[in-house]
Amino acid sequence: MTDTKKYLGARIQEIRKSKNIKQSELAEMVGIDPKHLSKIECGRCFPSFELLDKIALKLDMNVSAFLSTEHLHSREELLEIITEKLEKTSDEKFRLVYKLLNEIV
Numbered sequence: 001m002t003d004t005k006k007y008l009g010a011r012i013q014e015i016r017k018s019k020n021i022k023q024s025e026l027a028e029m030v031g032i033d034p035k036h037l038s039k040i041e042c043g044r045c046f047p048s049f050e051l052l053d054k055i056a057l058k059l060d061m062n063v064s065a066f067l068s069t070e071h072l073h074s075r076e077e078l079l080e081i082i083t084e085k086l087e088k089t090s091d092e093k094f095r096l097v098y099k100l101l102n103e104i105v
Contacts, residue, residue, distance in 0.1 A: 009043040
């Protein structure tokens with residue numbers, strides 16, 4: 001459960017920062033104490049569904065955007081996920097992934 005809180009909070013923080021909104025500004029926009037938002041972003045507590053909906057509205061996002069946290073995992077976890085996906089893909093897609101990776105790295 002702790003990881004879920006941590007990833008949810010980190011994702012809210014990531015989106016907030018990408019929109020150049022200060023933590024205190026977002027807290028005021030949704031009507032909570034900045035310390036409460038800090039606890040959410042640090043993964044010390046969950047927001048209520050109502051608060052999560054308010055945060056999403058103020059950040060002009062869908063609540064589902066907060067649940068996309070895979071990229072926040074550790075390098076080792078991501079490597080394991082990537083390996084599992086590559087093992088299940090077709091040869092054609094595998095070669096395409098290789099080409100893309102080769103261009104990026």
